[in-house]
Amino acid sequence: xxxxxxxxxxxxxxxxxxxxxxxxxxxxxxxxxxxxxxxxxxxxxxxxxxxxxxxxxxxxxxxxxxxxxxxxxxxxxxxxxxxxxxxxxxxxxxxxxxxxxxxxxxxxxxxxxxxxxxxxxxxxxxxxxxxxxxxxxxxxxxxxxxxxxxxxxxxxxxxxxxxxxxxxxxxxxxxxxxxxxxxxxxxxxxxxxxxxxxxxxxxxxxxxxxxxxxxxxxxxxxxxxxxxxxxxxxxxxxxxxxxxxxxxxxxxxxxxxxxxxxxxxxxxxxxxxxxxxxxxxxxxxxxxxxxxxxxxxxxxxxxxxxxxxxxxxxxxxxxxxxxxxxxxxxxxxxxxxxxx
Amino acid sequence: xxxxxxxxxxxxxxxxxxxxxxxxxxxxxxxxxxxxxxxxxxxxxxxxxxxxxxxxxxxxxxxxxxxxxxxxxxxxxxxxxxxxxxxxxxxxxxxxxxxxxxxxxxxxxxxxxxxxxxxxxxxxxxxxxxxxxxxxxxxxxxxxxxxxxxxxxxxxxxxxxxxxxxxxxxxxxxxxxxxxxxxxxxxxxxxxxxxxxxxxxxxxxxxxxxxxxxxxxxxxxxxxxxxxxxxxxxxxxxxxxxxxxxxxxxxxxxxxxxxxxxxxxxxxxxxxxxxxxxxxxxxxxxxxxxxxxxxxxxxxxxxxxxxxxxxxxxxxxxxxxxxxxxxxxxxxxxxxxxxx
DNA sequence: CCCTGGCACTCAGGTGGACCGAGTGCCAGC
DNA sequence: GCTGGCACTCGGTCCACCTGAGTGCCAGGG
Numbered sequence: 027x028x029x030x031x032x033x034x035x036x037x038x039x040x041x042x043x044x045x046x047x048x049x050x051x052x053x054x055x056x057x058x059x060x061x062x063x064x065x066x067x068x069x070x071x072x073x074x075x076x077x078x079x080x081x082x083x084x085x086x087x088x089x090x091x092x093x094x095x096x097x098x099x100x101x102x103x104x105x106x107x108x109x110x111x112x113x114x115x116x117x118x119x120x121x122x123x124x125x126x127x128x129x130x131x132x133x134x135x136x137x138x139x140x141x142x143x144x145x146x147x148x149x150x151x152x153x154x155x156x157x158x159x160x161x162x163x164x165x166x167x168x169x170x171x172x173x174x175x176x177x178x179x180x181x182x183x184x185x186x187x188x189x190x191x192x193x194x195x196x197x198x199x200x201x202x203x204x205x206x207x208x209x210x211x212x213x214x215x216x217x218x219x220x221x222x223x224x225x226x227x228x229x230x231x232x233x234x235x236x237x238x239x240x241x242x243x244x245x246x247x248x249x250x251x252x253x254x255x256x257x258x259x260x261x262x263x264x265x266x267x268x269x270x271x272x273x274x275x276x277x278x279x280x281x282x283x284x285x286x287x288x289x290x291x292x293x294x295x296x297x298x299x300x301x302x303x304x305x306x307x308x309x310x311x312x313x314x315x316x317x318x319x320x321x322x323x324x325x326x327x328x329x330x331x332x333x334x335x336x337x338x339x340x341x342x343x344x345x346x347x348x349x350x351x352x353x354x355x356x357x358x359x360x361x362x363x364x365x366x
Numbered sequence: 367x368x369x370x371x372x373x374x375x376x377x378x379x380x381x382x383x384x385x386x387x388x389x390x391x392x393x394x395x396x397x398x399x400x401x402x403x404x405x406x407x408x409x410x411x412x413x414x415x416x417x418x419x420x421x422x423x424x425x426x427x428x429x430x431x432x433x434x435x436x437x438x439x440x441x442x443x444x445x446x447x448x449x450x451x452x453x454x455x456x457x458x459x460x461x462x463x464x465x466x467x468x469x470x471x472x473x474x475x476x477x478x479x480x481x482x483x484x485x486x487x488x489x490x491x492x493x494x495x496x497x498x499x500x501x502x503x504x505x506x507x508x509x510x511x512x513x514x515x516x517x518x519x520x521x522x523x524x525x526x527x528x529x530x531x532x533x534x535x536x537x538x539x540x541x542x543x544x545x546x547x548x549x550x551x552x553x554x555x556x557x558x559x560x561x562x563x564x565x566x567x568x569x570x571x572x573x574x575x576x577x578x579x580x581x582x583x584x585x586x587x588x589x590x591x592x593x594x595x596x597x598x599x600x601x602x603x604x605x606x607x608x609x610x611x612x613x614x615x616x617x618x619x620x621x622x623x624x625x626x627x628x629x630x631x632x633x634x635x636x637x638x639x640x641x642x643x644x645x646x647x648x649x650x651x652x653x654x655x656x657x658x659x660x661x662x663x664x665x666x667x668x669x670x671x672x673x674x675x676x677x678x679x680x681x682x683x684x685x686x687x688x689x690x691x692x693x694x695x696x697x698x699x700x701x702x703x704x705x706x
Numbered sequence: 707c708c709c710t711g712g713c714a715c716t717c718a719g720g721t722g723g724a725c726c727g728a729g730t731g732c733c734a735g736c
Numbered sequence: 737g738c739t740g741g742c743a744c745t746c747g748g749t750c751c752a753c754c755t756g757a758g759t760g761c762c763a764g765g766g
Contacts, residue, residue, distance in 0.1 A: 029708095052758050065710050070759070088717045088758050127588075128526050130596075138625075162506040166518060176524065178506060178516060184524045186468050248467075256470075262602055263625060266618035278606035285478075285603060392729050405739050410730070428729050428746045709766080716759080723751090730745080736738085 034104065035062060036072045037081055041093050041101045045342055050090030095307035095341060098319070102304050102345050109346040111354050115143065123358055129153075129182030133258050136335065136359050141261025143351040146339035147284065149322075151294050152256040153181035153332040153363065156249050160211040160219070165204045165241070170194045175241055177248065179216070181332055181363050189244045192236055203237050206230060211245075220246055257287045264339075273317055273340065283314035284338070294334035299324035299360075302349050307341045317341065321348045325356040327364050335359065374444065375402060376412045377421055381433050381441045385682055390430030435647035435681060438659070442644050442685050449686040451694050455483065463698055469493075469522030473598050476675065476699050481601025483691040486679035487624065489662075491634050492596040493521035493672040493703065496589050500551040500559070505544045505581070510534045515581055517588065519556070521672055521703050529584045532576055543577050546570060551585075560586055597627045604679075613657055613680065623654035624678070634674035639664035639700070642689050647681045657681065661688045665696040667704045675699065 039060040043051040053066040053073060062069065073091055076082045081097035084090070093101065111119075122139040126132040133150045140148035158179035166174040173189045195203075210226045211219060223242045230238045262284070265277045273280065283289045289312045297303050302323045308316050319341045324331020335356055337348055379400040383391040393406040393413060402409065413431055416422045421437035424430070433441065451459075462479040466472040473490045480488035498519035506514040513529045535543075550566045551559060563582045570578045588594065602624070605617045613620065623629045629652045637643050642663045648656050659681045664671020675696055677688055 067710055086718065090758065164504045166502040176516065176518060184516065184526055186524055260625060263618050263621035266616045266621055276606045278603050281603035281606055285600060407739055426747065
């Protein structure tokens with residue numbers, strides 16, 4: 027139908043115009059700027075319908091229209107082509123991420139990069155431990171009854187815990203324990219580690235059993251602790267840019283939610299690799315985010331994402347551009363992690 | 367002189383009142399609230415002198431007075447007694463920091479704690495590598511030509527680097543290398559590490575020399591790289607609270623400076639342990655911080671601070687309270703790190 | 707059946723004047 | 737050297753008014 031088609035065009039034009047100017051957009055401006063081939067009056071009729079259907083709304087009578095969350099949603103779903111990144115942008119990504127020395131560095135650079143590309147707040151999650159594999163388990167004796175366990179994963183994460191052991195342990199025993207644990211766990215996905223613990227303890231030489239059990243228990247604990255999931259956040263300064271415009275009253279609740287991490291992690295939990303997830307305004311369950319949109323995607327090779335990354339910004343954001351940026355950065359991060 | 371004495375009282379009262387109300391304070395309000403034993407008219411005279419001397423200023427005629435940076439400085443320098451923390455606060459600190467599982471956790475909790483106590487932006491620096499001692503050096507073979515070097519310090523920091531080695535290396539060689547390096551470096555301050563490298567290479571068995579040299583070089587590199595110094599920042603949401611009041615136009619430059627880290631690290635570089643440093647407004651060299659004050663102190667047992675921590679806020683802040691909080695948290699962090 | 711130009715209507719935001727009150731500086735008196 | 741009194745200043749607020757953007761509706765034309 028020619029009608030519906032044009033209405034879609036009108037909606038699209040409204041979104042684009044509003045995103046770039048931040049002014050409610052009126053029929054006249056639309057007709058002037060977007061060459062829709064019809065007069066303002068016609069556009070007004072279409073706009074009335076769009077408003078009826080809930081895609082746009084007027085902040086007040088005698089103002090132009092503004093997309094609603096539903097409008098953005100429709101717009102995003104119909105995003106025909108994701109705007110490809112410019113050559114300059116691709117080069118910027120490479121230049122930015124090249125020369126990272128370790129995981130911390132990779133993620134730190136990614137978050138800065140993403141914030142810079144999108145001019146929004148960027149969020150990068152550390153690779154989930156449970157989906158990483160053990161590269162090495164190190165034990166460093168601290169005292170006779172305390173060991174420092176250091177877990178190194180294939181994604182480059184390093185976690186450490188102090189293990190209190192019931193029996194006195196000398197250097198030799200520690201060495202034995204270390205090779206035992208590494209033989210058992212090295213290369214194994216951490217999610218599978220819990221399955222192996224039982225066997226491992228059973229098969230351990232009797233004098234080592236208590237130790238193996240103790241260290242294994244701590245290992246498993248690190249997997250479930252809340253600190254298990256870490257987040258790097260960057261570009262919060264972008265929130266201040268036009269905060270008055272984008273966020274009704276203050277950015278405070280948003281900043282709080284970001285620092286809370288839990289909120290963002292929950293959102294991240296749902297992301298899959300290669301499929302960008304966009305959640306818009308009210309679609310976000312957490313109250314502080316109801317005025318914001320979240321564009322995220324998983325990174326990592328395989329079929330299951332190692333972690334997620336994304337950007338948070340006003341619902342009035344450049345979805346096409348941000349989706350492209352998020353996807354591109356995720357791909358590079360995935361590559362970098364696969365290499366190391 | 368009775369005069370000067372009362373003028374100091376007046377200045378103090380102005381600072382206190384302004385800090386708590388955020389309104390320019392007039393002679394009448396001062397007389398009413400602070401019981402200075404003299405009439406408003408007299409206070410006006412004192413205020414005129416204080417203004418002449420640059421300690422206070424009027425935002426406009428017919429408004430009260432506001433302390434200048436110089437006024438705050440004077441106030442801080444004459445802070446007779448740092449307000450001791452309440453029992454509840456002390457208990458809160460312990461409760462907050464207790465049960466931290468590793469360094470990351472300790473610092474993360476500290477920064478949240480500090481932000482909560484002071485209601486400002488809190489900043490905590492990771493222990494400087496060069497002032498930490500090596501607890502353990504681990505080498506994990508990745509491929510025949512690549513090793514993962516993991517450095518564990520006595521402060522609980524863990525750094526990792528991939529080392530490309532020129533010669534093919536088997537597991538046995540790696541083990542040898544590992545014990546060689548640990549024998550040489552374990553327990554040594556990292557600042558002294560560079561001195562030891564020469565000897566170490568000379569005394570190494572010939573076939574290991576190239577390896578030892580390569581790994582040592584990487585180790586030294588990690589000490590000088592910018593990533594050497596890390597920072598945890600928290601409580602940025604506090605900037606949003608009353609941002610319009612405290613920071614003339616936006617919080618943006620401040621947020622940017624904080625994310626920049628370098629700026630803050632430079633400020634931190636100067637802190638000593640146990641002596642709280644306060645830099646106020648224009649005293650800060652970086653432009654973005656000229657509207658802010660920075661209260662910082664080093665933490666760590668010895669005479670040299672392992673790292674620093676502090677808070678950033680408007681010049682209009684509760685200096686006495688913040689100094690007390692910063693000092694208290696630093697002490698606890700120092701203790702926690704010494705224990706582990 | 708759909709588009710278009712015209713027209714009356716609404717209302718947010720800006721402008722300018724009047725007023726109010728907090729706060730000051732100064733002065734004469736104690 | 738302190739104090740009360742007094743004239744003066746000036747930012748903030750309130751209000752009334754106007755302007756202009758934008759709308760909805762309607763009648764007419766393709």
